[in-house]
Amino acid sequence: MDKNNCNILLKNILESNLKNYQKGKVASYIPALNKVEPNLAAVVMVDMTGEVYKAGDWNYKFTIQSISKPIVLALAILELGEEAVFKRVGVEPTGEEFNSINKLVGHPKPFNPMINAGAIAVTSLIRENKSENSFNILLKFFKNLFGNKDLKVDEEVYKSEKMTADRNRSLAYFLKDHRIIKGDVEKSLDLYFKQCSIKVDTVDIARASSVFANRGIDPITGDRIISKKVASIVRSIMLTCGMYDRSGSFAIDVGIPAKSGVSGGILAPVKNRFGIGVFGPSLDNSGNSVVGMNVLKSLSEELNLHML
Numbered sequence: 001m002d003k004n005n006c007n008i009l010l011k012n013i014l015e016s017n018l019k020n021y022q023k024g025k026v027a028s029y030i031p032a033l034n035k036v037e038p039n040l041a042a043v044v045m046v047d048m049t050g051e052v053y054k055a056g057d058w059n060y061k062f063t064i065q066s067i068s069k070p071i072v073l074a075l076a077i078l079e080l081g082e083e084a085v086f087k088r089v090g091v092e093p094t095g096e097e098f099n100s101i102n103k104l105v106g107h108p109k110p111f112n113p114m115i116n117a118g119a120i121a122v123t124s125l126i127r128e129n130k131s132e133n134s135f136n137i138l139l140k141f142f143k144n145l146f147g148n149k150d151l152k153v154d155e156e157v158y159k160s161e162k163m164t165a166d167r168n169r170s171l172a173y174f175l176k177d178h179r180i181i182k183g184d185v186e187k188s189l190d191l192y193f194k195q196c197s198i199k200v201d202t203v204d205i206a207r208a209s210s211v212f213a214n215r216g217i218d219p220i221t222g223d224r225i226i227s228k229k230v231a232s233i234v235r236s237i238m239l240t241c242g243m244y245d246r247s248g249s250f251a252i253d254v255g256i257p258a259k260s261g262v263s264g265g266i267l268a269p270v271k272n273r274f275g276i277g278v279f280g281p282s283l284d285n286s287g288n289s290v291v292g293m294n295v296l297k298s299l300s301e302e303l304n305l306h307m308l
């Protein structure tokens with residue numbers, strides 16, 4: 001695709017969808033997230049030759065939040081194998097909010113790894129080894145997958161979440177009581193808060209997305225980061241569960257696997273075509289970026305990206 005034309009297309013799509021930020025709200029249940037300007041917006045695409053197209057506030061930094069969930073899922077499967085991971089977490093949608101406790105009662109194995117309960121269970125599987133603590137193992141994998149050696153934790157957001165995470169703490173202790181989490185609960189929670197607080201920009205999100213789109217190979221460096229099978233598992237779970245209880249309507253409208261985070265990012269890999277990252281901090285009531293979803297819908301229509 002001609003680079004100039006594609007950059008213009010992205011700019012036009014972003015501008016025509018920007019006003020939708022007024023239909024949502026910036027997350028405030030983690031107090032440090034509430035400081036952002038609601039009308040920031042960005043879209044970045046990486047194609048399978050490694051070309052990068054971008055528009056808007058693409059270098060604005062935000063915390064990755066739930067977009068870390070598919071990444072840690074990939075790491076856990078690589079470290080422990082599919083069987084061990086899916087013994088602790090399922091692969092079915094819940095139709096509930098991302099931090100819901102409802103479905104755990106009577107069914108302590110979390111429904112899927114994209115909701116908080118399932119993600120905390122997956123994070124608890126990342127164990128330290130003789131030479132490295134579990135956060136370093138996790139961060140090293142993120143740096144590799146994002147092609148960015150400078151990734152680090154936003155300390156303010158990390159502390160803010162840690163101090164206000166009563167819901168996540170209750171989910172984790174419930175999982176421990178049912179032996180879904182086996183180790184130290186506070187350690188698993190701390191690792192989860194840190195993974196959610198890693199600072200990224202929309203280019204980082206698009207690059208990580210391009211690895212999933214390119215079936216495990218980074219299109220910019222040509223390095224294999226994850227196996228084809230792991231890329232396929234993660235894309236599949238994103239399609240059915242990545243947008244929480246909007247996943248079904250998002251699949252109909254947009255037709256691209258996607259994972260959102262409460263700071264406003266969405267990672268959306270289009271197999272064999274593009275890694276897409278979008279950003280807009282104003283959220284709908286399911287916790288998904290309003291501008292981000294609209295931009296993805298327009299892109300899907302303009303570039304014929306719907307998979308079904």
Ligand SMILES: NC(=O)CC[C@H](N)C(=O)O
Pocket residue numbers: 065066067098099116161168196260261262263287
């Ligand atoms: N949907 C999200 O991005 C949620 C992530 C956030 N850190 C939480 O656990 O509540």
